[in-house]
Amino acid sequence: MEPQDGRLLTGQFRNSGSPPDSTPAAGDLRHRPLDRLSAACEVLMGHAGEASMRTVAAAALAAYGELDDHGKRAFFTRVTSAYDASPDRIRTAFRRWEAARSRGSRGAEELVQLFDEVEPPRQLLLRRMNHAPGATLALVGMRADLRRLMRSDPRLRPLDHDFHHLLTSWFNRGFLRMSEVGWEAPEELHQYLLRGEKVHPMASRAELRRRLQPEDRRVYAFFHPATGDVPLIFVEVALVRGMPDSIAPLLEPGPVLDPAQADTAALYSINNALDGLAGVSFGSFLIKQVIEDVGEQLPQLRQFATLSPVPGFRRWLTERARREGGLRTLLAELEAAERQRDTAAAGSARTRSRLLPVLARYIAVERHEDGRPLDPVARFHLGNGAAAWQANWPANEAPEAWQQSFGAMVNYRYEPEHVERRHEEFVRHRTVALGGPLRAALPHHDRPPAAGTGTTDDRPAKRGSAHPRG
Numbered sequence: 001m002e003p004q005d006g007r008l009l010t011g012q013f014r015n016s017g018s019p020p021d022s023t024p025a026a027g028d029l030r031h032r033p034l035d036r037l038s039a040a041c042e043v044l045m046g047h048a049g050e051a052s053m054r055t056v057a058a059a060a061l062a063a064y065g066e067l068d069d070h071g072k073r074a075f076f077t078r079v080t081s082a083y084d085a086s087p088d089r090i091r092t093a094f095r096r097w098e099a100a101r102s103r104g105s106r107g108a109e110e111l112v113q114l115f116d117e118v119e120p121p122r123q124l125l126l127r128r129m130n131h132a133p134g135a136t137l138a139l140v141g142m143r144a145d146l147r148r149l150m151r152s153d154p155r156l157r158p159l160d161h162d163f164h165h166l167l168t169s170w171f172n173r174g175f176l177r178m179s180e181v182g183w184e185a186p187e188e189l190h191q192y193l194l195r196g197e198k199v200h201p202m203a204s205r206a207e208l209r210r211r212l213q214p215e216d217r218r219v220y221a222f223f224h225p226a227t228g229d230v231p232l233i234f235v236e237v238a239l240v241r242g243m244p245d246s247i248a249p250l251l252e253p254g255p256v257l258d259p260a261q262a263d264t265a266a267l268y269s270i271n272n273a274l275d276g277l278a279g280v281s282f283g284s285f286l287i288k289q290v291i292e293d294v295g296e297q298l299p300q301l302r303q304f305a306t307l308s309p310v311p312g313f314r315r316w317l318t319e320r321a322r323r324e325g326g327l328r329t330l331l332a333e334l335e336a337a338e339r340q341r342d343t344a345a346a347g348s349a350r351t352r353s354r355l356l357p358v359l360a361r362y363i364a365v366e367r368h369e370d371g372r373p374l375d376p377v378a379r380f381h382l383g384n385g386a387a388a389w390q391a392n393w394p395a396n397e398a399p400e401a402w403q404q405s406f407g408a409m410v411n412y413r414y415e416p417e418h419v420e421r422r423h424e425e426f427v428r429h430r431t432v433a434l435g436g437p438l439r440a441a442l443p444h445h446d447r448p449p450a451a452g453t454g455t456t457d458d459r460p461a462k463r464g465s466a467h468p469r470g
Contacts, residue, residue, distance in 0.1 A: 033063040033064070033066035033067055033071065034063070034067060034071045034074060034075060036059065036060075036063040037060055037063035037064055037067070037075060038075070038078065040056050040057075040059050040060035040063065041060060041079070041083075041125060043056045044056055044057060044060065044125060044128040044129065045083070045121065045124065045125055045128070050131075053128055053131050054131045054132060054133075057128060057129045057130070057131040057132035057135060058132035058133060058135075060129055060132070061129065061132050061135060061138045064138075064142065065138075069145075069149065072145050072146075072149060073149050073153065073156075076146055076149065076156050076159055077153075077155070077156065079122055079125065079159060080122070080155065080156055080158055080159045083120060083121040083122040083124075083125055084120050084121075084122070084158070085117065085118060085119065085120045085121070086117065089117045090114070090117045090118055092117075093110070093113050093114040093116075093117040093118075094114055096110045096113065096114075097110035097111055097113075097114050120158070120162060122158075122159060122162045123162050123165065123166060126139060126162065126163065126166055127166065130170075136170060136224075136226035136227060137226065137227045137228075137230060139163070139167075139276075140167065140227070140274050140276035140277055141274075141276055142163075142276070143160065143163040143164075143167065143276035143277075144274070144275040144276035146159060146160055146163065147160060147275065147276070147278060148275075163276075164279055164280065167276070167277060167280050168280050170226070171224055171232065171277065171280050171282065173282055173285050175224055175225060175226075176222045176223065176224055176232070176282060176285070177222070177223050177224075178220055178221070178222055178223075178286065178289050178290070178293070179220070179221060179223060180218060180219065180220050181193065181212065181219045181220070181221050181231070181234065182212055182213075182219075183209060183212045183213040185212075186229060188229065189229050189230075189231065190205060190208055192230060192231050192273050193208060193219065193221075193231065193234060193273070194208055195273075196231070196234065196271045196272070196273030196274075197269065197271055198271050199269040199270070199271060199309060200236075200247065200251055200268070200269050200398075207251075210251070210252075210253055211236055211251075214256045215239075215256055215257075215258070215259055216238060216239040216240070216256050216257040216258075216259055216262065217236075217237070217238055217239070218236070218237040218239070218290075218294065219234055219235070219236050219237070220234065220235050220237070220286065220289075220290045220293075221233065221234035221235075221273075221286075222234075222282060222285075222286050230273070230274070231273045232272070232273060232274060232277060232282070233270065233271065233272050233273060233277075233282060233283055233286055234270070234271055234273060234286075235267055235269065235270045235271075235283075235286055235287060235290055236267070236268055236269040236270075237265055237266065237267055237268070237290065237294065238250045238265075238266045238268055239257060239259050239262035239264070239265060239266075239298070239301075240257065240262060240263075240264050240266050241257065241261065241262060241263055241264065242263070242264060243264060243266075243303065243305055243389070243390060243411055243413075244264070244266045244268070244305075244307045244411070245307075245390070245392040245395060245409075245411075246392065246394075246395050246396075246409075247268065247307055247395060247396045247409065248396075248397065250266060250268050250307065259298055260298070260300065262298065262300075262301065263300065263301060263302045263303065264301065264302065264303050264304070264305060265291070265294050265295075265298075265301055265303075265304045265305075266305055266306070266307055267287060267290065267291075267304065267305070267306045267307075267414075268306065268307045270283055270286070270287065283380065283384075284380075284383070284384040287384060287414070288384070288414075288419065291304045291414055291416060292416075295416070303413060303415075304413070304414040304415075304416075305389060305411045305412065305413045305414065306381060306386070306410075306411060306412045306414075307392075307395070307409055307410075307411055308377050308381065308409060308410050308411070308412055309377060309396070309401065309404060309405065309409060310359065310362070310363070310375055310377065310378075310404065310405040310408050310409065310410055311375070311376060311377060311404045311405065312362075312374055312375050312376065312404075313359065313362055313375065313404065313405040313406070313408060314402075314403065314404055314405055314406055316362055316366070316374060317330070317331055317334075317358065317362075317406075318331060327358065329354070330351075330354045330355060330358060333348075333350075333351045333354065334351065334355065334406045337351055337394075337406070338402050338406060341394075341397060341402070341407075351393075352393055355391075355393050355406075355408065356391045356393065356437075356441045357441045357442060357443060359391040359393070359408055359410070359441070360388075360391055360438050360439075360441040360442045361442065361443075362374065362375065363375060363378050363388050363391070363410060363432075363438065364388055364432050364434055364438070364439075364442060365442075367430070370430075371430035372430060373432065377410075378410070378412075381412035382412070382422075382426050382432055382433065383423065383426050383427065384414075384419070384423060385414070385418065385419030385420060385421070385422040385423035385426070385433075386412040386413060386414045386419070386422070386433070387412065387413050387415065387418070387422065387433035387434060387435045387436075388410060388412055388432065388433065388434050388435070388438050389410075389411045389412060389413040389434075389435050389436040389437070389438055390410065390411040390436050390437045390438050391408065391409075391410050391437070391438050391441060392408065392409050392410070392411065393406070393407060393408040393409075394406075394407040394408070395407060395408060395409035396408075396409055410438070411436075411438075413435065413436070418433070
């Protein structure tokens with residue numbers, strides 16, 4: 001957009017307090033949504049009053065909604081560069097703070113000024129866009145577009161950081177409410193669940209009904225006042241007897257268990273429903289509140305556990321098998337089982353006996369350089385205070401599951417009396433809580449000593465990867 005065009009449209013906004021409502025002639029500047037959006041941003045960053053800011057913010061979001069991906073990328077690029085923090089102003093503010101400190105002052109006022117200069121004006125622009133009706137959800141959608149386009153343009157990463165910073169504040173746990181979602185919920189809410197389910201996708205509302213309506217099934221979601229009936233994140237729960245070792249009985253039609261007869265609540269799927277809230281962490285809060293509420297409703301429940309995917313296992317095993325002979329044998333057996341999934345060979349006891357110790361090693365022993373487990377799902381649940389409890393194979397016959405982990409899944413057990421301690425030990429010391437069959441599956445030289453709780457064991461972090469073993 002040429003500077004004079006921007007000034008022209010900015011003047012139109014300022015003079016009227018809103019975009020002109022007359023029909024523009026062909027070729028008029030107002031036909032170009034990117035130009036209208038850029039001009040609206042200039043007004044928002046100026047001295048617009050509260051009332052006009054609401055109108056201009058609404059016009060900005062409406063113009064954004066007309067953009068294709070090319071226009072969105074151009075807008076994000078312009079915002080990232082035009083509304084960046086000023087290095088000169090930051091340096092000046094920093095020198096003032098240092099000078100105040102050298103005079104013996106705490107430099108509190110100078111530090112506040114430094115904070116103001118370090119914050120990019122982009123954040124103020126986004127906050128002012130949020131004045132429009134329905135803007136919070138629209139901005140979440142805008143960030144989803146940004147994250148998609150950013151994959152091919154890492155220069156946009158600073159803008160994503162700004163979005164994340166603001167959304168983390170706007171979607172603070174204190175603003176969220178948890179509700180159970182039933183079959184009687186509005187169809188629009190059902191559609192969000194259908195679209196948002198990424199772990200175990202559903203092809204139809206009939207499949208969704210199996211997860212909502214029977215007495216032995218529950219779905220809980222977090223909602224936010226600014227997004228209305230749009231779920232932010234949801235967790236699916238099955239009431240069962242015993243620790244589940246296969247996903248099919250939890251998803252497929254079958255006999256309904258009287259909840260009073262259940263002894264286990266299986267949290268078998270947790271999903272962010274909005275891509276724009278990726279990295280805004282409230283999944284741990286939802287899981288803990290679900291456990292608390294379900295436990296109060298059904299006090300006879302003895303255990304709360306997940307049945308979780310192992311998304312990085314196949315890639316790790318394939319890489320490691322190039323260096324470890326014993327793993328090459330296991331990999332060949334698993335690849336053969338994949339080709340014969342419809343036969344008994346796919347679940348052979350011999351392959352399972354080879355696989356389970358390696359799965360336990362992957363979850364409990366193999367680490368990044370920072371001491372965290374390699375597997376992202378393990379990091380999530382262990383960081384929430386769960387214990388890695390049981391490895392299962394074959395547990396998921398879906399093609400995607402075989403691509404991720406040869407169909408293996410892991411149970412993470414949540415024991416409310418130990419959750420906070422395990423969370424703190426994982427965060428502070430990278431300690432992995434182990435228990436049950438998974439600990440027993442580890443070779444003796446990897447098995448930690450009993451921790452004295454009677455139920456779980458804690459494994460200290462090992463930096464880097466474990467040494468090669470056959």
